[in-house]
Amino acid sequence: MLPPSTAAQHPVAAKKTRRGHGRPTLYDVAEVAGVTQITVSRFFRSPELLAPETVQRVRQTVESVGYVPNLQAGQLASGRSRVVATLIPNVGHSVFAKTVQGLAEGLRVSGYEMLLTSKGYQPQREERQLREVLGWSPAAIVVTGLHRTAAAQQLLLDARGAGTPVVEIWDYPTRKTKHRELVQIGFNHRAAGQLMAAHLIDTGHQHVAYVDSGVTEDVRVHLRRDGFIGQARKCGVQAVVLTAPPGDALDGGGIILKHLLDLHPRITAAAFANDHLATGALLQARAHGIAIPERLALLGFGDFPISRHLHPGLSTVHTPTAEIGRIAAATVLEWMSRPVQPANAALDCTLIVRGSTKPALQRENAKP
Amino acid sequence: MLPPSTAAQHPVAAKKTRRGHGRPTLYDVAEVAGVTQITVSRFFRSPELLAPETVQRVRQTVESVGYVPNLQAGQLASGRSRVVATLIPNVGHSVFAKTVQGLAEGLRVSGYEMLLTSKGYQPQREERQLREVLGWSPAAIVVTGLHRTAAAQQLLLDARGAGTPVVEIWDYPTRKTKHRELVQIGFNHRAAGQLMAAHLIDTGHQHVAYVDSGVTEDVRVHLRRDGFIGQARKCGVQAVVLTAPPGDALDGGGIILKHLLDLHPRITAAAFANDHLATGALLQARAHGIAIPERLALLGFGDFPISRHLHPGLSTVHTPTAEIGRIAAATVLEWMSRPVQPANAALDCTLIVRGSTKPALQRENAKP
DNA sequence: TTGAAAGCGCTAACAG
């Protein structure tokens, strides 16, 4: 219960103006406990090396003085840190929430902190942030997506070269990508796009549309679009591509629905870049008495919570978001424990068929 | 464009086993540029003090060597850091997303990083995290909510005592709270609850319900509930309280709707702890042909994006989420620039009336 | 089981 101000100063320089903030240091604790700095240091890192009696004494002192270890100093001295830097396009985006959660939990149990940085989709900004983040000498780096400048990529490769594990999440390359040099945990976006097209075609549609998101420069959504178009073409089915207006995705979905019906009346099925867009379209359709899926089948992407609550339920593609986080954590931890670069992990997307794409006949059997 | 592997080592100690990671240091840059460390240091912090020609030379060396400043060392030496620690109950929760966004942006433009930590609602865990976070000697601390142990509170007060700005967001105390010692930026949750009750009563309801969230131990949602009940009682209106089952909020809302109609048939209006619950109830009602708002009026909280897209639109309370983040950033920055504790900020919640609570008559005029 | 000495990479303070 000693007030912190009572904490001993360096005995020699007690009156000299101390530079650091006034918090008690290892030295202060040691002084009070009647040992040396290193003993207090050991108390935290390997108490089993100390005499039980010493442990006891130090613990009490630490508590009474209110000592909090200075991480910066520790990491500077040891040359290694317990921070895992994570770069995510948008911290606030629900899509990444589960991934971040899984990653954070996985790391925390092993005693690592997560330095989370939202980078936006502008590659240029990413480079700057990456540089800042490297200044923390992170124990590992987790980045999202392929879309980055050559300089940024070089920074990552250098970091890995210097022994820092670098893992890229949310993506998995189909072919040789110039970025495949990094360990990747994610799913194949192109294949996901193909999956979407295949489903619409399988359910009998000959005129389909793909609605791209208007807000993102994220290459991954474009890969899905390309996969969709490619698959449709392969099956001899016509596919038109529309781009949703920027702004609120629910609004965008509704607007695009109108465009679609007006400009492309022959189209009978539409796939969307994400469930928010599809939801907006579905709600708009219901409000205007457009029969889903009879007049128009709707297929989303991402399996957001709302999707199965809509009427009809929104068919969609389930992405392994939480799993990506968990596996990324495991991968990073493994890599840090032994310096062997771990393998990539390709996770599966699964199609979830609900009312919005089922032919009317089958829909009867679906429970509400 | 020199490959970073060319980066100079300490010329003297090139072969000696260096303790730190192998990255180039100020010393390395200085050596190559033909100046001393401090000059390179100044190049980063106050280049205007250097001769233009020196600036040029240092810049080139920095680039060719691939130097990245070591933040830990810098902060240790200077005693101040550029990190603002932020503790949020749940990083993945959409409610906090906008706040975090606003905070992060506000801080970034002033050159601060945000160390974001998700603490969950368990007070015990918060204390541990707080302790870890303090080890980073943050330039400021932003915490969420009142719910914490005495020890955690003491840590915060100590930190403030040591000159670290501490700001609490998302809450604002009505009466004297034992935690009111911290600067607070938020809104009055009790008043928000009262607002909700008042609206339902104003629109003619005599039997109302409040549906609490089943997943959180967050005191703030309980404050809203208490405000609701208190207001109802004051107006002589009966209010029953239900608690949604844990798990998916949309499911929970649907389930609670059934309970409500079965067990409390006289009730004609229900307020929900958040828009997700209310949305679940609304969708469920539509699926079962229950007239909203004629049979049952529904009122949410939080003004989530989906709410205005439902049919009927979900009446709700708009909370100043983004504003909280922005103001918190401004407050923290102000406090760091001059050591005068800034004032609390009480922000307003506003009622947003849509179809789900409007009497049938007025609803005719509303645009779809 | 504990200690002494020597830095980690950087910046504050005071010269020149």
Next chain:
DNA sequence: CTGTTAGCGCTTTCAA
């Protein structure tokens, strides 16, 4: 405008 000196608070050898 640039340099010198002395740490920041901790951990790493190596010794006792």
